[in-house]
Amino acid sequence: MTASTHWLATGAAQSVLERGGNAFDAAVAGCFVLHVAEPHLNGPGGDLVGLAAVAGRRPRVLAGQGPAPASASIAHMRALGLTSVPGAGGLAAAVPGAVPALLVLLRDHGTWDFTDIVEYAIDYAYNGVPVDARWADILTTVEPLFREHWPSSYALWMPEGRAPRAGDIVTNPQWGRTLERLADASREGANRRERLARVLAEWREGFVARELVQFLSAPHRHADGGDYAAVLTEADLRSYDATWEQPAMYSFRGVDVVKSAAWGSGPVLLQALAILSHFPDEELDPSTALGAHLITEAFKLAFADREAYYGDSRGDVPLATLLSEEYARERAALIGNTASDEWRPGVIPGYTAFLPALHTAAGAEGAGTGEPTVRASGETRGDTCHIDVVDDEGNIAGITPSGGWLQSSPAVPGLGFCAGTRLQMTWLDESAPAALRPGKRPRTTLSPTMLVRDGEVVEALGTPGGDQQDQWQLPYILRRVIGRYTPQQAIDAPAFHTTHVPSSFWPRAWEPRGLVVEDRLGPEAIDELRGRGHAVTVGGPWSLGRLSAVGRDPSTGELTAAANPRGGLGYAAGR
Template sequence: MLTRPELRGTQAAVSATHWLASAAGMAMFDLGGNAFDAATAAAFVIQVVEPHLNGPAGDVPIMVHRAGSESVEVVCGQGPMPLRATPAEFRSRGLDVVPGSGLLSACVPGAFGAWLRLLRDYGRLALADVLAPAVHYAEHGYPVLPKAAEMIGSLAELFRDEWAESGRTYLINGAVPAPGQRLRNPALAATFRRLLAESQAAGGTREHRIDAAHRAFYEGFVAEAIDQFAGTAEMVDSTGRRNGGLLTGADLARWQPTVEDSVWLDYRGLTVHKPGPWSQGPVFLQQLALLEGYDLAAMGAGSAEHLHTVVECAKLAFADREAWYGDPNHAEVPLKALLDRGYAEERRALIGESASGTLRPGSPDGREPFIPPVLDVTVPPDEPSWLAQLDDGVPAVVRRTAANGDTCCVTATDAEGNMVAATPSGGWLKSSPVVPGLGFPLGTRGQMAWLVDGHPNTLAPDKRPRTTLSPTIALRDGQPYLAFGTPGGDQQDQWTLGFFLNHVEFGMSPQQAVEATAFHTDHVPSSFTPRKARPLALVTEAGRDEAVLAELRRRGHQVVEVEPNTLGKVCVTGRAGDDLVLAAASPRGQQAYAIAR
């Protein structure tokens, strides 16, 4: 039985990981906007109301299908590392890995610029209209989510003693906000208002005013504040020491968001589009290429054979991610070979009846794979308690047995056939101290790059670290079909794969597919420091048939049951036939919300 209705409409659909964001997105249609305006408005609201998971200085890949185009583009909001960021620079500070928190791992903020690029090139509305809901919630307040309150509480001592600007931003008169309590961010509201004022002062066309806002952020007062803070402040980070940053105003000034072709694969009559290998997106396609050789429908949804097959395919695909993915502007990524059907057939032969605990990357085009060794990480001291939180780079309170990685999601579809899916993340309150005067922290995506030589994801100046962010758009015969994504760090392309297979292979409706019992493997090292792995773990929400779990254990899987409705928050919009739109949202976490009208 569904916990939420099947949503259909004739005009527009929005689904996002916060109900206020979904409502703000839908409001844009009342102003004459399209799906791209709606997604942008929703994303700016999420920067305000989910500060524990993302912010203006974070990162985002935005998948875009323009009505009538029969193609999908990607607006890349993953900023590169600073020009001063080299492995030698980190080693000179006594570091073998990039810290998961603080100032050293900051990339150029990509999220703000990417959303402006989407609005300028694909939307219709003025920046003032689209940014108005976010300004309102920053200025007048919003109810704090329970997870946000929990994270602030775990870091309150740090915010009081070390990261003072974070304390002024997230504590209320020095106290931790209670779940549901109204929290304001007047500094962020002032930042947004100043960006709008400089945009309006520029005059000219709508596009010219949006470009002026970009300049005010990346060349004006925002860049100046970041330059001053990163260049002069020394803040405690996960090393337990105080370190300054490497990011400069010049790094921001030289960056522009790009629009790229998607990577795609045909599967069961659908063309599935993903971001390139600077994300983990192609791993979704590699899993599909492997699964194409099986009759999943005949196995039955939720059977031991179904779970075993999907998990073993995931292990092979993610092993290739570890060995081969990186910024293709700086590294030779054999993407064509990785997505070749013949390569998938060779890899499929490795899958047997028993669970594999060995990380097995392939040799596309005969190349020798290389995965850097995961270094032993010294366990941080028990005191202060916040140091253990900083030592783990995921945006969650560290203690759960399930996946800790989390982020946000925004999807929108309109009656014209425009579709967008995005997974904003980075710049969360746990990552880095709030920049004085701006109301938001920098991101820490640099933690995902290696400091060893010879790997596609080796850290380098002006190079994007390979990220976990991975939204999806699927077309049918060149026409819009589904746009979807989920929070979840490394698990994003396992939980969304589960949704996709539930719908395509097992005939579930989008809402049924979203609500079905989720699972994943923790086989590969996490992309976040300290890069933990559980090679044989198969994590599943509770409630499965005990006979299925017993069979999985017999095959060698270490089955880890977690609480029901805890893995992922898949958000979906799309088209239902030629004249209806659809929306679905996961009930997990009791915050994602879908609207269709």
């Protein structure tokens, strides 16, 4: 079974399964289709975080988050007069990690050749995909930027001299040709592993690396209004390898919840669960005011610890302490009956908590929605895609690709994609654990999840949404573990999230006590939350999150899949 944020990716992945491929073949094919079907939400020049479990084995993390280039330093940014990394433009580009990670997954656990995997994406690139309303809105917003400053993006996405409208069919023959050239390189290998190595070499040190670096070396417009050259080099791409890593885990009510480690945001969900474990089940219903209040306050504390301690750039993260019962009990005791307006990281002996500069952005366009927000300057909060696949043998994968959005930086002529902007998540402050440092990974928000019972993986799930990803997944987990909802019921239930956290996206604004809820939570619950002091923003009935999930019952072998109705693009399929 397959579930994803876009029906074309679901269809491609399911086709692979029905033609004899396994879950990992299907997930990789689906991810390449997502590059074409949702280029405003992810791209080949971006990154990904995945969780994969071979049948009968424990999950591992597929780390496709590239590091900062060797010349990307705080000193360089400061010398340009910057106080933060711009949200759009080549200066914010980490080493592209998505494609190398997909090749590693295919090499180590897949069965298909690259040429067969990318047939679906090549077909859609040449023949086109329909533009949805959100994609059309983004293109309309960035049309002046593309026309005036990013002519290569204008030529690629607006060949008729205007932004495509919802329902139009859009092609990307440049990316189709790039995939064909990579497939041609793979034909020179003597065996499947060698063929995949040829593709990776062409990406890291062949025509892709050369053309990407050469193009970005010329100054171009960034989100802050300045013109700068990128610092990404061919050596940066050549030296990067996607890796398999051990996950972080917390056992909640007998279910092991599996995430990536604290070089990303995944442990935020684990910390929130650890805090909530000190409250009784009857108080943790996300559809009640009390449950929403407790979840929100737990996340405030967990996010404060994320800023204080998480990162890939300064020593070891004290994750064992952060997930310990004693520490979680101390944090749970801080939750009262009313909404806190404080920023409260915990105290860890031997560590100094980083305190970020907190500032609001009153009236920021689309603030707190978790969906792409793009101004003509190129400023974006960005967004993401997600795909989950499980096969009849019990292999399972959940992958969250993102970055390299078409609005990230100018499209590289001939390649059909642009570089990502993940470095905007770093701080230009040496004392920050997530500071910008050469060769270190920015702290990504990409955060898929797996659930394990009695040593067997039973579900893979995830969602787009930046800092909201873990916030939208935790209520799903509570509804599944405590409420006994079906996967589809848990996805469909009302969603909410707090904005009491400095955004991971430029310009890093926060909204203290902010709480965004779907109106289906109900007027009584919303009134009670306001009475508790939350600054509630009421969104539409189906406006928050795009969760998808697949599962397998080890005792029966029964498979499940569920996708999000929000936005009308997500789809689940199976046989």
